[in-house]
Amino acid sequence: MGNETSEVDKSFKRLLLVPALLLGMSLAYTVSAFFSTLLVDIAASFKVSIGTASQLGLISSVIGLIMGFIMFALTIKLKHKSSFLLGIVIFGVGTLGFSLAQNFATVLLFQFFIGVGAAIISIMTYTLIGDLLPLEKRGWIVGLTVAAIGGAYIIVAPLSGFISNIADWRAVLLWLIFPFSLACFTLGLLGIPSKQPQSQSENISLYSKAFKQILLNKSALACVIGTTLFTSVTVVPFYAVSFYRIVFAVSPFIGGVFSSVAAVGGILGGIAGGRLINRCGRKPLTVVAGLVSGTAAVLFTYMPDMMVSVAFWAISAAAASIASSALFSLILEQVPSFKGSMMSINSTFQNTGSILGLIIGALVLNIYHNDFLLLMTIFGTLGIASAPIILFLARDPSKAGSIR
Numbered sequence: 001m002g003n004e005t006s007e008v009d010k011s012f013k014r015l016l017l018v019p020a021l022l023l024g025m026s027l028a029y030t031v032s033a034f035f036s037t038l039l040v041d042i043a044a045s046f047k048v049s050i051g052t053a054s055q056l057g058l059i060s061s062v063i064g065l066i067m068g069f070i071m072f073a074l075t076i077k078l079k080h081k082s083s084f085l086l087g088i089v090i091f092g093v094g095t096l097g098f099s100l101a102q103n104f105a106t107v108l109l110f111q112f113f114i115g116v117g118a119a120i121i122s123i124m125t126y127t128l129i130g131d132l133l134p135l136e137k138r139g140w141i142v143g144l145t146v147a148a149i150g151g152a153y154i155i156v157a158p159l160s161g162f163i164s165n166i167a168d169w170r171a172v173l174l175w176l177i178f179p180f181s182l183a184c185f186t187l188g189l190l191g192i193p194s195k196q197p198q199s200q201s202e203n204i205s206l207y208s209k210a211f212k213q214i215l216l217n218k219s220a221l222a223c224v225i226g227t228t229l230f231t232s233v234t235v236v237p238f239y240a241v242s243f244y245r246i247v248f249a250v251s252p253f254i255g256g257v258f259s260s261v262a263a264v265g266g267i268l269g270g271i272a273g274g275r276l277i278n279r280c281g282r283k284p285l286t287v288v289a290g291l292v293s294g295t296a297a298v299l300f301t302y303m304p305d306m307m308v309s310v311a312f313w314a315i316s317a318a319a320a321s322i323a324s325s326a327l328f329s330l331i332l333e334q335v336p337s338f339k340g341s342m343m344s345i346n347s348t349f350q351n352t353g354s355i356l357g358l359i360i361g362a363l364v365l366n367i368y369h370n371d372f373l374l375l376m377t378i379f380g381t382l383g384i385a386s387a388p389i390i391l392f393l394a395r396d397p398s399k400a401g402s403i404r
Helices: 002-028 030-045 055-077 080-100 104-132 135-166 169-191 200-215 218-234 236-247 252-280 282-302 306-332 336-367 372-393
Strands: none
Touching: 002 030, 002 080, 002 104, 002 135, 002 169, 030 055, 030 135, 030 169, 030 236, 030 252, 055 080, 055 104, 055 336, 080 104, 080 169, 104 135, 104 306, 104 336, 135 169, 135 252, 135 306, 200 218, 200 336, 218 236, 218 282, 218 306, 218 336, 218 372, 236 252, 236 282, 236 306, 236 336, 236 372, 252 282, 252 306, 282 306, 282 372, 306 336, 306 372, 336 372
16 A cells, blocks of 8 residues: 555656646746836836846846856755755745835845746756656757746736736736745645755765866867857847837837747747757757847847737747757756756856846947847847857767767
């Protein structure tokens, strides 16, 4: 009877594992979707410029960069499930505090919590995929996690516009994002199996070994540098709705709908990327999709017709999701013995790219008076530049031999 109960519990956990990881990743991007839709309103609420308000995203990226270094060690020492759940708790505290903030300084404080929580959730999601799923399924699930990011935008963006119309931007955090964090915590608690950390005596030597295997690996370094450049394309949604609201004078709700259209492209791209990884290969897929995404990111702000512009944004989002699925899957396999540490370092480089993008965004919008054409041209060009780095310097270890 005891063995039967244990098998039922394991089966139940297996059933909930993937939904827990997907919803966790989606949660990590809900505030970004919220920002992208209501950045103009948040700026007006605290009487700051759009460029200044966009630096809330910069704070998240700086914190994410720091957390990447911290999690490099903690993924070796701590249970991965506990770390994932801790990230959700910290994220939830941040969203609650943000919603109650009465001045911009307090917002900055609670944005720190949101940044820490989102970084931990993202790192641990990919780490748990590497820990708990076989190689032949990892690419597919990584694709679904990228699609889940699009899911955050397709749901949160229009709901943010709708809720802000009947209440205000604070209600989005209280009525939608905070309750969602509670649901994700519950699902993670029930659905993710615990994995014991290495013993304390092993940790010191493992830290040194992990550093050497990652930082002396030319292919691994090429991948994370590619991540830094390509992340510029993924910053596009942070500014795209503001572009449509200012240039085409659309409402917050319509801006949210446009964000959802792009998010649909992102979801389809993530799903397609997950399916294509094993057929086309991680490296070729990253290169081709990265080129397409960067090019479309440049073009969409130059389209005089609003609907054609939205179509190009959706194409960029779809290709970006395909490229992200392939690139993250490629990175996950670079150092098989230290997947958590590898994804932590990747998170640091990813957030470096976000910081670069957000600094560029603030400078361009403030100095050149909301010149979105110049801004997206820079972002798209940086994304395109990631392709030759991956093409000529990275390799796919899963093609060289068996990886478990």
